[in-house]
Amino acid sequence: MLKTIFSFDYMAHDRFVAPAREKAQLWRLFVGLIATAGILMICSPLIWQFLYHVMSDEGYRALYEDFETLLLPQSVLVLLFSFGMIWIAVAAVVIGLHRRRPETLIGPPTIAFLQAKFVIVALLLVMGALMALPPYGHDPALLDGLAFAQWLTFLLPALIAVLIQTSAEEVLFRGYIQQQLAARFAHPAVWMVIPSVLFGLAHYSPxxxxxxxxxxxxxxxxxxxxxxxxxARSGTLGPAIAVHFVTNVSALLLIAPQGEMSGLALYQYPFTANDEAAIRAFLPIDFAVMIVCWLAARLALRR
Structure with a gap:
């Protein structure tokens, strides 16, 4: 079983990359990324125009003023749903520049869905085991976030919003960029590392x-x-979206640091994201959980 879990057989990746091979020139990737950014810059203000026309003046003003800190659940929902523009932009680029169908960015939909389901079940079992094993509770103690009744009210749209956000990021970085690079370069050092570094840099926020x-x-x-x-292991985006989805549900809807982006959380850590000492102590634990989730996902995908 260990040999299967740690196998780096990426044959399925070849099938995943195949639709990108016909138009894999690097200039198309560069132009595609620039076009994606341009579409996002042009279309993003339309979201606020739409909200301005459908919301009351008071509600719109409160939402707009809170968008810097995202303390209101409505603000976090707007931000997460706005990631749907990435879906639209990348789909337009793939159709117009690469002459292929947008669903090829995901892989076979039925297989992707089944793989995502298996991975989510595995991750839920891991999370349950981590909660059941000692040490129990949190030290320091967690703080209350949204009232439970209010949290339940927002839960369904929040889950949909997180799915849109996480799938959009995976479509851009692991779908479009990884596919196009892998269609041009065979070595994993190119198609794994470059999109991952770009993804990391997108999270740079001093x-x-x-x-x-x-x-x-x-x-x-x-x-x-x-x-x-x-x-690469599965040949679809299903498992990556599943891991990303479960990670962000935990970080945004269950327990979030105080302050920015905490609007949808049921509980809050007793520190903010800019508390350098607390975050530095927290990151190794989060890193270890991430590795465990990766191994659990690989176990769920074993063949």
Missing amino acids: GTYGGNAWLVVIWASVFGMIAADLT
Whole structure:
């Protein structure tokens, strides 16, 4: 079983990359990324125009003013749902520039769904085991976030929003960029590392994390490598989306640091994201959990 879990047989990745091979020129990838960024810059303001017309003046003003800190659940939902623009942008680029169907970014949909389901079940079992094993409780103690009744009210749209956000990031980094690079370069050092580093750099936020900003970049880059490995192992984005989804549900909807992006959390840690000492102590634990989740996902995908 261990041999199967730690196998780096990436034959399924060849099938995943095949639709990108016909138009794999690097210039297409560069132009595609620039076009994706341009579409996002043009279309993102439309979200606020839409909200302005459908919301009351008071509600819109409160939402707009909170968007810097994302303390309101509505603000976090708007941010997460806005990632759907990445889906639209990448799909437009793939159709217009690469002449292929957007679903090829995911792999066979039925297989992707089944693999995601297996991985989510495995991760839920891991999370349950971690909660059941000592030490029990949190030290220091957690703080209350949303009231439970209010949290339940937001739970379904929040789950949908997290799915949109995580799948959009996977489609961009592990779907589009990884596929196009792998269609041009055979060595995993190219198609695994470059998208993962870009994914890590996208999380660079010194205003949020202070002196830990580069540690968070490293953490996110390692997560990107894990997602790239699962994609190459499975031949679809299903497992990577599943791991990303469960990770972000835990970090955004269950327990979040106080302050920025805490609007949907049921509980909060007694520190903020810019508390450098607390985050530095927390990251190794989070890293260890991430590795355990990766191994659990690989176990779920064993053949």
